[in-house]
Amino acid sequence: xxxFDSRPLDGVIPATLLAFNxxxxxxxxxxxxxxxxxxxxxxxxxxxxxxxASEVHACSFxxxxxxxxxxxxxxxxxxxxxxxxxSDSSLEAARLARMAEAAGASALLVFPPNSMIMGGQLRPEMxxxxxxxxxxxxxxxxxxxQYPQVSGLGYPFETLLRLVQELPSIKAIKDWSNDAMLHExxxxxxxxxAAGRPITVLTTHSSWLxxxxxxxxxxxxSGAGSVIPDLQVALFQAVKAGDxxxxxxxxxxxxxxxxxxxxxxxxxxxxxxxxxxxLLGRQQRAxxxxxxxxxxxxxxxxLGQALRAAGLPTLGAVPAAAE
Numbered sequence: 325x326x327x328f329d330s331r332p333l334d335g336v337i338p339a340t341l342l343a344f345n346x347x348x349x350x351x352x353x354x355x356x357x358x359x360x361x362x363x364x365x366x367x368x369x370x371x372x373x374x375x376x377a378s379e380v381h382a383c384s385f386x387x388x389x390x391x392x393x394x395x396x397x398x399x400x401x402x403x404x405x406x407x408x409x410x411s412d413s414s415l416e417a418a419r420l421a422r423m424a425e426a427a428g429a430s431a432l433l434v435f436p437p438n439s440m441i442m443g444g445q446l447r448p449e450m451x452x453x454x455x456x457x458x459x460x461x462x463x464x465x466x467x468x469x470q471y472p473q474v475s476g477l478g479y480p481f482e483t484l485l486r487l488v489q490e491l492p493s494i495k496a497i498k499d500w501s502n503d504a505m506l507h508e509x510x511x512x513x514x515x516x517x518a519a520g521r522p523i524t525v526l527t528t529h530s531s532w533l534x535x536x537x538x539x540x541x542x543x544x545x546s547g548a549g550s551v552i553p554d555l556q557v558a559l560f561q562a563v564k565a566g567d568x569x570x571x572x573x574x575x576x577x578x579x580x581x582x583x584x585x586x587x588x589x590x591x592x593x594x595x596x597x598x599x600x601x602x603l604l605g606r607q608q609r610a611x612x613x614x615x616x617x618x619x620x621x622x623x624x625x626x627l628g629q630a631l632r633a634a635g636l637p638t639l640g641a642v643p644a645a646a647e
Contacts, residue, residue, distance in 0.1 A: 326430045327404050328465045333431060333495040334524045334542040335369030336557045337406065338362050338549025341598055342378035342391065344611040350387060354607055356398045361606055362550060363399035367557035369543070371399060372433055374408035377547035377594045381410065382613040388420065392427050404430035406467065406545075412439040414454045418461035431465040433498060433545070434458060436477040445476065448483040455491050465495040467526065467545070470510070472502040481509065488519035496524035498545045504532075508539045515542060531586040534575040537563040547593065548585060551600050552578065552634070580633035584626055595619055596627055603628050603638040 340362055343354035363371060373395045374380045374388050383391065392407050399405070407424040409432050411417040421432055437444075437454060444450050458466065468487060471477040478501060479487070488494050497514065501507050507529065514523040527533065527541040530548045537544065537560060549556050555578050562571035581600075585593050598610035599619055612618070619627075628638045 326463075326465055328431050328495055332522075332524055332542070333370075333465055333467065334526070336367060336549065336553070336560050337370045337372055337526065337543060337545040338365075338368065338553045338556070339372040339375040339377040339545060339547045340395070341547070341550045341594060341601070342383075343598075343607060343609065344613065346609065346611060348611060348613050350383075350390065351609070351611075352390075352394055354609070355391070356394060358550070358601065358607060359395055359398045362553050363402050365553040365557060367561065368403055368553060370404040370406050370430065371395070372406040372408065372545060374410070375433060375547070376408075377550055377597070378408075379594070379613055379616070380408050382616075385416075385420065385423070389423050389427065392424060392429060396428050400428060406431045406433050408433045408435065409458065410435045412437045414457040417454065418457050421458045421462040421464065425462045425464050429464060431467060431495070432458070432462070433467045433469055435469045436471055436479070438477070441476040443476070445473070445478065445480055445483070448480070448486060451479055451483055452486060452490060455487055455494070459491050459493050463493065466491070466493050468494055468497045470497050470499050470501055472500065473506070474502075481506070481513075484510075484514070485519045488514070488521070488523050492521075494523065496526050496543070498526045498528050499541070500528045502529065504535070504539075507536060507541075511540045515540065531582050533578065533582070534559060534563065534571055538571075547597060548581070550594075551597050551604075552581065552636075555634075577634045580630040584630040592616070592619065596623070599624050599627050600631060603631055604636060605639045 343351040345351045407429040409420050511525045525541045526543040526545040527536040529536040530546045559574045601607040602610045
């Protein structure tokens with residue numbers, strides 16, 4: 325049984341980062357400390373591990389199991405754990421799903437397999453087969469990770485409807501369509517039950533989060549929540565309460581961070597978030613595994629400036645208002 329069998333899979337869900345030692349092995353102690361920091365935030369509905377934010381692409385099966393197990397041990401008594409399923413193989417994805425259920429995860433975030441990038445969107449039966457293979461391996465609720473259509477990995481709207489209609493274990497989508505018009509269609513159609521039952525839209529449009537939430541998304545799942553979970557909760561609650569001035573004030577603090585997190589190259593977003601944790605004194609190192617690389621000094625300086633502009637003074641820094 326999953327907690328999400330009896331309640332919606334919605335609300336604010338940070339995706340946590342993964343700490344590494346200087347030799348690029350997993351730093352479990354630092355990762356646990358990070359989990360504790362994030363999980364202590366009031367107003368969260370769950371935490372996601374083994375996602376983009378934790379560099380799942382660079383972690384082996386055994387490492388992913390280790391990450392989930394220590395995450396559950398550290399914070400699983402406070403918040404449900406959602407485990408990412410990242411694999412180009414449907415059979416390996418099913419193996420990961422069985423592992424996650426056995427360990428105690430409450431739901432699965434299913435990434436699109438990169439093996440479908442060269443036209444898979446033209447064969448909806450491929451997406452159906454991928455999700456059915458996973459669903460046959462586990463009873464855990466699933467979140468469909470919806471990529472931009474231009475990536476070649478986004479599911480056409482009609483395919484999303486078929487997935488939801490044919491697989492009752494799908495409870496939500498993580499919407500990274502990066503298309504405001506399509507995003508609003510997802511929200512209005514899926515959450516109202518156009519596929520036969522309501523499906524939560526968890527936005528991950530963190531570079532324009534207030535605009536996305538104002539369209540009516542019933543949750544958010546974001547790596548930026550590893551740095552600013554409290555601001556994300558405050559923004560979500562303000563938008564849901566119809567408090568436009570309050571939401572705008574919170575968004576004014578998030579804006580400078582969104583501008584530096586999601587600037588090109590986009591793939592460095594979580595690299596930048598790791599550096600912010602160091603600047604804030606929450607972590608000692610910001611090590612990433614190749615092909616990601618250490619950020620240059622001038623970019624780290626920009627991150628410090630953005631943190632101070634957001635009202636988050638860095639170690640040894642003068643608050644922005646006094647500069």
